[in-house]
Amino acid sequence: MKNLYLLPLTAIAACLVANQAMAVEASGHGYAKAKLVSAVEVQSDSTTDSLNFGTMSIGANGVVVNHAGQRSGGEGYLIDDGNTPQAARIKLTHQPDVAGQVVTVAEIPNTTITDGSATIPVTSLTPSSTTTTLTTAEHDDFTVGGTLGNTADKPGGEYTGSFDVTVSY
Amino acid sequence: MRYLLPLTAIALCFCATNTMAASDSAQGDAKAKIIAPVTITESEDMNFGTMLSSQAHNVTLDHADGRTSTVSTMLVDDSANAPKSGKFVINNGGTAPVTATISLPASTTVSANGTNLTVDTFTSDFPTGSNNIPAGDTDLNVGATLHVTVNAPAGDYTGQYTVTISY
Numbered sequence: 001m002k003n004l005y006l007l008p009l010t011a012i013a014a015c016l017v018a019n020q021a022m023a024v025e026a027s028g029h030g031y032a033k034a035k036l037v038s039a040v041e042v043q044s045d046s047t048t049d050s051l052n053f054g055t056m057s058i059g060a061n062g063v064v065v066n067h068a069g070q071r072s073g074g075e076g077y078l079i080d081d082g083n084t085p086q087a088a089r090i091k092l093t094h095q096p097d098v099a100g101q102v103v104t105v106a107e108i109p110n111t112t113i114t115d116g117s118a119t120i121p122v123t124s125l126t127p128s129s130t131t132t133t134l135t136t137a138e139h140d141d142f143t144v145g146g147t148l149g150n151t152a153d154k155p156g157g158e159y160t161g162s163f164d165v166t167v168s169y
Numbered sequence: 170m171r172y173l174l175p176l177t178a179i180a181l182c183f184c185a186t187n188t189m190a191a192s193d194s195a196q197g198d199a200k201a202k203i204i205a206p207v208t209i210t211e212s213e214d215m216n217f218g219t220m221l222s223s224q225a226h227n228v229t230l231d232h233a234d235g236r237t238s239t240v241s242t243m244l245v246d247d248s249a250n251a252p253k254s255g256k257f258v259i260n261n262g263g264t265a266p267v268t269a270t271i272s273l274p275a276s277t278t279v280s281a282n283g284t285n286l287t288v289d290t291f292t293s294d295f296p297t298g299s300n301n302i303p304a305g306d307t308d309l310n311v312g313a314t315l316h317v318t319v320n321a322p323a324g325d326y327t328g329q330y331t332v333t334i335s336y
Binding site: 024025027028029037039095100102 | 204206207208209210211214215216217218219220221222223228245246247248249250255257277279281286288311313315317321322323324325326327328329330331332333334335336
């Protein structure tokens with residue numbers, strides 16, 4: 001009797017294997033891709049590229065340097081000397097592989113300049129363009145202008161500071 | 170003689186059977202089930218989009234063209250090379266649904282200039298196990314994870330993967 005039951009089970013098992021072998025398969029080939037690009041660096045030379053409000057007498061308020069480096073405001077307080085006003089120059093240094101990539105400049109936070117003790121606010125830091133399309137050149141530039149706050153009651157001296165520029169792409 | 174006797178008996182037996190024969194016939198049924206083929210064809214390349222490799226990171230592509238990275242600052246918004254899930258069209262050429270399972274690869278590589286990057290953790294918007302494939306076309310979306318190694322060279326990386334449907 002034992003053998004009688006074993007035989008059908010064996011037959012069923014064989015049948016199942018046969019059914020599996022009969023499964024039909026179809027395959028589709030797909031392609032996967034990714035583009036790796038080199039990083040873009042934001043650079044500014046503090047010696048040559050700084051935002052410079054030029055020279056003025058104490059009491060100037062609201063001196064503006066625009067993207068072209070032209071100074072306005074602070075009438076009656078501005079002094080034209082060898083310290084020529086200029087807009088900041090920001091360099092986006094990159095490899096040619098990112099040509100065509102659009103870089104967006106984030107809002108630039110206010111900052112201050114100081115002579116080591118007193119501070120003067122710098123506001124309205126605005127890029128010449130909020131977007132820059134990268135070229136095949138070694139770097140693509142934009143400028144930043146700003147507004148210098150009230151200098152009244154500030155001691156004379158050379159004031160310096162920095163501001164942060166963040167770009168995304 | 171001991172062997173001749175049984176043979177004779179068998180022969181007689183056949184003769185007797187012949188004289189008693191009657192005829193009858195019946196038709197047997199023969200059948201076969203022929204199903205229309207199911208095909209699967211890519212309709213859009215899987216594209217992880219544009220990214221940096223300043224840091225090692227893993228980019229995961231979902232089924233709806235969305236992507237995330239373990240280091241989000243490594244992702245580049247490049248409208249000319251937007252991320253896309255892999256897309257396939259499954260065609261059931263019959264008139265009735267077909268029960269099928271989808272098999273995705275364990276991994277593949279994308280390559281550029283001799284550098285290989287691994288793509289694994291493939292997923293699809295089909296539930297695992299058996300699924301009913303209705304007659305006609307059905308879309309299948311596929312996602313995966315790309316492993317970007319630190320300072321992998323810039324370039325256009327490409328590779329191939331296979332999706333199999335069993336029915």
